[in-house]
Amino acid sequence: MDQGGPRARRPVRVDDLGDLLPAARSLWGYVWAGPNSLVGLVGALTTRTRPVRWRGVLLFEDADSGLARFLRWRGFTAITLGHVIVANRPLSDGLLAHELEHVAQAERWGPLYYPAYLLGSVRGYRRNPFERAARRTATVIQTALEERSRGRRD
Numbered sequence: 001m002d003q004g005g006p007r008a009r010r011p012v013r014v015d016d017l018g019d020l021l022p023a024a025r026s027l028w029g030y031v032w033a034g035p036n037s038l039v040g041l042v043g044a045l046t047t048r049t050r051p052v053r054w055r056g057v058l059l060f061e062d063a064d065s066g067l068a069r070f071l072r073w074r075g076f077t078a079i080t081l082g083h084v085i086v087a088n089r090p091l092s093d094g095l096l097a098h099e100l101e102h103v104a105q106a107e108r109w110g111p112l113y114y115p116a117y118l119l120g121s122v123r124g125y126r127r128n129p130f131e132r133a134a135r136r137t138a139t140v141i142q143t144a145l146e147e148r149s150r151g152r153r154d
Contacts, residue, residue: 013054013061015093016148020141021100025056025083029107033082036106036113040081043067047086057103060086082106097141101134 030037044051044058046066051058057080060068068088071079078087078095080102091099106113120128 011050011052013052013059015054015096016145017055017093017097017141018148020144021055021097023055025103025107029104030083032110033103033106033113035082035111037082037084039114040084040086043079043081044084044086051084055100057083057085057100060084062090063088080106093145094138094142098134098138101137102130105130105133 041058044060044067047060047063047068048065049060049063049068051060053059063086067079067086071077071086072088077089078085078091078099080099083103083106085096085099085103087095087099105117109116117128117130120130125131
């Protein structure tokens with residue numbers, strides 16, 4: 001006899017991000033970034049990993065086949081495509097913050113995000129303005145998490 005019902009089996013992703021990042025996304029963001037998310041869903045399905053709904057996105061974490069294998073082969077840990085994040089290992093809160101910044105970018109740029117991202121990569125991945133913004137966000141969040149941690153120990 002199943003005592004927990006269908007919700008009891010749903011995987012959960014726990015983080016320490018608290019109110020530092022949004023827990024939900026706007027309806028308009030889902031609509032505007034919808035084409036990007038469809039591309040992400042197609043890629044994520046190749047991982048054969050069960051997603052977790054987390055902070056308004058589908059998170060395919062610790063995957064080892066399909067798109068996740070390709071990422072590992074190319075030397076990357078994760079990719080965000082619209083409201084879909086695919087990762088080939090468990091992600092730290094800092095890297096999750098980085099990927100959520102890409103979600104916000106996809107919501108702002110909508111279907112123009114992929115061409116804009118590719119154009120931004122002409123001078124190299126590290127100089128891409130979308131990546132630089134995501135790294136800044138991750139640094140700010142990581143610093144805030146460390147300050148919170150220090151505050152709890154004091």
